[in-house]
Amino acid sequence: xMLKHSHEVPEEKPSLQGTKGCILRWLVAKKDGARxxxxxxxxxxxxxxxxxxxxxxxxxEIYIIDGTATFDDGKNKIxxxxxxxxxxxxxxxxxxxxxxxxxxxxICVIPL
Amino acid sequence: xMLKHSHEVPEEKPSLQGTKGCILRWLVAKKDGARxxxxxxxxxxxxxxxxxxxxxxxxxEIYIIDGTATFDDGKNKIxxxxxxxxxxxxxxxxxxxxxxxxxxxxICVIPL
Numbered sequence: 001x002m003l004k005h006s007h008e009v010p011e012e013k014p015s016l017q018g019t020k021g022c023i024l025r026w027l028v029a030k031k032d033g034a035r036x037x038x039x040x041x042x043x044x045x046x047x048x049x050x051x052x053x054x055x056x057x058x059x060x061e062i063y064i065i066d067g068t069a070t071f072d073d074g075k076n077k078i079x080x081x082x083x084x085x086x087x088x089x090x091x092x093x094x095x096x097x098x099x100x101x102x103x104x105x106x107i108c109v110i111p112l
Numbered sequence: 113x114m115l116k117h118s119h120e121v122p123e124e125k126p127s128l129q130g131t132k133g134c135i136l137r138w139l140v141a142k143k144d145g146a147r148x149x150x151x152x153x154x155x156x157x158x159x160x161x162x163x164x165x166x167x168x169x170x171x172x173e174i175y176i177i178d179g180t181a182t183f184d185d186g187k188n189k190i191x192x193x194x195x196x197x198x199x200x201x202x203x204x205x206x207x208x209x210x211x212x213x214x215x216x217x218x219i220c221v222i223p224l
Contacts, residue, residue: 001185001206002199003192006175027197028173036223037149039173039197061140061151063118063219065177073113080115085139085151087114094113107175109221111148 002032006041014042014050021048021098030112037111044069044096044104052095060088060108067104070097114144118153126154126162133160133210142224149223156181156208156216164207172206172220174198179216182209 009025021044028039044050044067052074064084071080074093080086088094098104121137133156140151156162156179164186176196183192186205192198200206210216 001183001201001204003183003190004197006195006197009197027175028199032199033201034173034199035171037173037221039175039221041175041197059147061146061149061221063139063151063153063175063177065175071113071115078115083118085116085118085121085153087140087144087146089113089145092113107219109149109151109173 002028004028009041016050016053018051019049021045022050027107034112037109040108040110041065042106042108044098046098046101046103048098048104050096052093054091054093057090058110059090060086060094060110062086062088062109063107065105065107067098067102068100069104070099071095072097114140116140121153128162128165130163131161133157134162139219146224149221152220152222153177154218154220156210158210158213158215160208160210160216162208164205166203166205169202170222171202172198172200172222174200174221175219177217177219179210179214180212181216182211183207184209
């Protein structure tokens with residue numbers, strides 16, 4: 001069994017162009033021995049943005065740990081909150097905007 | 113995109129024999145269209161127990177949302193806390209005991 005304290009996991013910047021005020025941490029990754037899927041922790045600062053995008057082959061299973069944000073699918077915007085779960089299927093457009101004054105944190109699991 | 117408020121997802125009892133004071137919710141499941149892995153939310157009440165067990169083929173990627181518990185691998189016990197991530201590989205023995213006075217909540221992702 002592997003244990004990681006999330007604040008000790010090195011933070012990285014997402015590669016998606018247009019992303020602002022966002023860091024991620026790979027909590028369980030391929031290098032840890034994960035074979036099928038990886039678990040990442042995202043933190044979006046107040047004013048932060050992950051712009052609308054989609055992935056042809058890749059789904060996201062998301063759980064919101066803390067805070068509130070606007071989710072934008074390119075057509076409609078909804079507010080999402082702590083303790084919400086989201087399932088973004090391959091091809092689904094998705095975006096998060098943190099218009100609040102607190103960090104917005106979520107777990108995002110992707111296939112490997 | 114599918115959104116679920118976790119408290120609205122029906123709670124179920126884990127099938128593992130010997131489990132006490134524990135419920136789980138399937139946040140993202142096969143019936144939701146998940147193809148590779150499923151996301152569950154577990155809640156272990158004070159005094160609750162998930163006894164030591166292992167799965168030959170199945171890994172767990174776990175993130176602790178709230179609380180503190182004792183993790184037992186059948187040989188050693190460690191304390192795990194909110195914001196810790198755990199990777200339990202196939203064959204790894206694992207158990208949670210909630211000896212605190214608050215609920216212990218975690219996300220557990222398993223392959224489908």
